[in-house]
Amino acid sequence: MRMLSKRQVKELVLYSPQHIARLEAAGKFPKRVQLGSNRVGWVEEEVLDWLRARIDARDASQDTP
Template sequence: MKDATASGRIIGSAERRRLLPFSDMHIWRLEKAGRFPRRIKIGDHRVGWALDEILDWIEARKSQRG
């Protein structure tokens, strides 16, 4: 279940890494393959991810387990 504070929140790489133990390169590969939420460009040298999309992605993985 998503936290109400997640709605609309954009997180950076450090917080994404705390949620998911994947390398930046692995996340990039998943994004390119369409298997992970796409990053959002928030500045010239800064990207982020929609927290609610990442939480949905995690929940979908949890529901796939046996």
């Protein structure tokens, strides 16, 4: 299992850290994992699954007339 840093998540999803935190709080983004007293990370596969779901939703909306 690979963990992503805040910087890596920001670069991957192209959202600001503040927006990522808002999505997390709303239950619309994978939750961070506390790795140490001053370190958090996200499970890479969970973030990639979230991105895939966004792509799938986009593709599904394009299929409907």
